[in-house]
Amino acid sequence: MVEIEKKDEKKKRINKRKRTNNSIRSNNSSVPVLPWMRDPVDVTEFENCSLDLVPFLDPRLEEALQRMGFSSLFPVQVAVWQETIGPGAFERDLCINSPTGTGKTLAYALPIVQKLSTRVVKCIRALVVLPTRDLALQVKEVFAAIAPAVGLSVGLSVGQSSIEDEISELIKRTRLEAGICYDPEDHGVSLQSSVDILVATPGRLMDHINHTKGFTLEHLCYLVVDETDRLLREAYQSWLPTVLRLTQTNEDDIFSHARTFAHSMIGSLKTIRKSGVERGCKGKSSPRIVKMVLSATLTRDPSKLSQLDLYHPLLLTTGPQRYQLPEKLESYKLICKSKDKPLHLLALLQDLKGEKCIVFLSSVDKAQRLSTLLNSFELPFKIKLYSGLQHQSVRSKTLRAFREGETQVLVASDAMTRGMDVEGVRTVINYDVPAFIKTYVHRAGRTARAGQAGRCFSLLGRREVIPFKNLLQKADRNTCSVYPLPDGLIESFRTHYPAALAKLKEYMESKTSGQRKRSLKS
Template sequence: MAETTQVQKNIPVLPWMRNPIDIIDFKETPLNLVPFLDPRLDKALKNVNMSSLFPVQVAVWQETIGPGSFERDLCVNSPTGSGKTLSYALPIVQMLASHSVKCLRALVVLPTRDLAVQVKKVFDDIALAVGLSVGLAVGQSSLADEISTLIKVPRLEAGFCYDPEDYTNRSRSAVDILVATPGRLMDHINTTKGFTLEHLRYLVVDETDRLLGEAYQSWLPAVLKLSRPSDEVFAPCVKSFPPSISGHFRTIRRCGVERGFKDKANPRLMKMLFSATLTRNPSKLGLLDLHHPLFLTTGLSRYAFPEKLEFFKVICESNDKALYLVALLQKLTGEKCIVFTSSKKMTHRLCSLLKSFGNLQMRIKSYSSSQHQAVRSKTLDAFRKGEVQVLVSSDNLSRGTDVEAVANVIIYDVPRYIKAYLHRAGRTARAFQIGRCFTLLLKDEMKKFKALQQKAEISSKAFSLSPESIESLKPAYISAFEKLKENVESEAFRKRKVNFKSTKPRKAKAVKVSKD
């Protein structure tokens, strides 16, 4: 059915995507029934209150550690909050824990620092239990500080001199796994002596759609080129593996990147792609040089929403959408809510407006890329702890960020694209919990929203707010709106003043002229 629909629309379909493995066919599995799971990892998972693996984690485990044995590259399309991070972290850690070679063998690339920090924590929860080190390259600290955590330089004996050009041969990786953003990864590739990808065995591209966008693409050719070592470079690393593991890297296939490696240690870079909205674009996927890729997806629909997510629409009878937002928030008092807007500017202004309502019994904060990283981290931490009940955010928070117990997502501005809608809605109903997504709609937005939902193959129930509750808020709304106007004008004046000072010519200093 999915194939027929795409053919009708003249969208090219890659052959390997026509018959995907449906993740729905897999069931949640208790840890004691997961085959081949290292006892140390079993204990580490239980220490973070995990007693079973979710369906996507079971499916990926089967294709990596189970019968699949990493023989094919994996492309996974699964809803937000379904457990994708652990689905790749667990098999990678299991494989690397089987031997003690200290070199960089797994790379996970993500589009933002916040996501990278979140993914590193998932790896830390299990990797440390088996003696593996996880590095982070995201630019949160100076490059020099970051290098000191990633590269280990042997101590030199007193009086011993060495050639600086030989530096890379003397240093080695201090980490087994690296979680990185594209920009900082390229910084290390281009400038960090001793940083090498020649032993890389696993590459994970998380949030694939974004990382294959034009703004991010420069990192990919570099990684693919540098992770294809010669036999001489790769052999020492493989020879040090136990027989059971080194055999895993041997193959008799003669296709793709394996051509010419018959009966030799196979240096194939094993790739895994993950997204809630995995691209079907052949030219973009072709950049990854995938090896016999296997497509795992949830259901027939291209756009996979969390299983227990409920959809509601709030029709705003007037153009004062903020009135309806306040009335809705009052109805949801005591529940964590994320309100999504269309831009950084809108996020700031809407948050200021909500704070100006004197009778709202909730703490409200804004979250956007215009804020300093330390401010965003502090705000998100307060929201996680329940100290902040409402977070007004731009799309900076919409992709991948995992915040526990978010009961409601409120979409204030309808996004243009279905992918943005999916990622926003996916901040709730995570890990198979119940969640609700409310969309505020003006009458002239109804047609666009209906088309969006038809594309996603979902529908929303009407959620009504009583006219009395709206009417009672109008006096407070008028007062809050006047305060917002004053704040906006004050901010604009300060900006103009700063700009004027920066462009005002400085007085020339008097120069003494010598009589000589």
């Protein structure tokens, strides 16, 4: 009987291993789910292009790029330029799947600014939506570096900032004759947009749509959904259906007026589709809403992508793999007991000699505890916490100190993983191993950006070694070397470790006590 049970258990283990391997092969399959994904544009076939050779590039934008330190465009930027300003001429919606650090932000910012440079009346014509405040700030800076060169204005709309201040920057009051959007409560006064391009997070965007007088998307020409997979995964107050409904309504109004006019003139009119995808096609009187969606891990789920209502979408990607790591990224692992992870991390940070790096954990609470523990040791470099629960002003100050080199190590939750670009980050450390390859890709993408070299270290318990190996195989990464720490470096921190743990315990107890008192008062 015991022998039969052992055979059954062995059979279960074998079947489980087979299912795991089949899952890996399925995830690594190069056959896309959607038909239009089967014939992508391969970005790797493009090369860097010197600015003076970029076709049709406005000389004013060329000068702006040079001031930013660019002498050429990266492959993904060249590929997108070809499909927008070049032969493609925005005839199709674009889906861009490219590793982090390859220049996706400028890839969509540059052609949009070039296209809008000929606008006459100022109104919101381009909307860029991003999942986090920090990422929105970063993207706004890119637009702000090039848009003024051609007379365009860029606005920012994010949470944790004064909505009144935003309204004063986005909307201006003018005399009726110069206006665009009439406010019936203000006699003889109209409300006009102060910006041509708006970079926003979903929640604050919905606030303006629902409550801000004079805020309108009726003139919108370009919609960019950056970090698409995350924005489609989370509801975010149904911002996407709302935006598409507003632009759809405007398109229907346009076609309705056109139909009425045509019937009165010639008595008949060919059927015009109301799906919105016809807008902007050759021979039509009004441009369609052009959509550009981007991610380093672009979803292939038809049910999610269908929410975007894409028009003959074209996929631009850097190969058959959905999950791709930066080309010059080196991956290392450190294997240790779970209770000794802090000691191995301290030894690794000491071995890196103050190199600018980010330490990732799976939750805000864990990041806060680890940051407190690390700062209990006397170290020759500065360590700061960066988490999604901090106020925007605190996060901005911390990030600025990190950028400028005043802080060498950031201990972060996954609020930092998406799209954040901090120059000079040589190293990323996974203190907690991510459960999904998507998270690993976005974390690792904080380094090895723009063709630079970088390293990603992962601290593993004994039981995490095999799952971690399977995780990396989903990104076609089959090797991850063990990183050898110098002898004695770990033990040098062990003496002070009990005292540091005691300080951490005291801190957590005082924090819990403070929260309890505040709860009782409220």
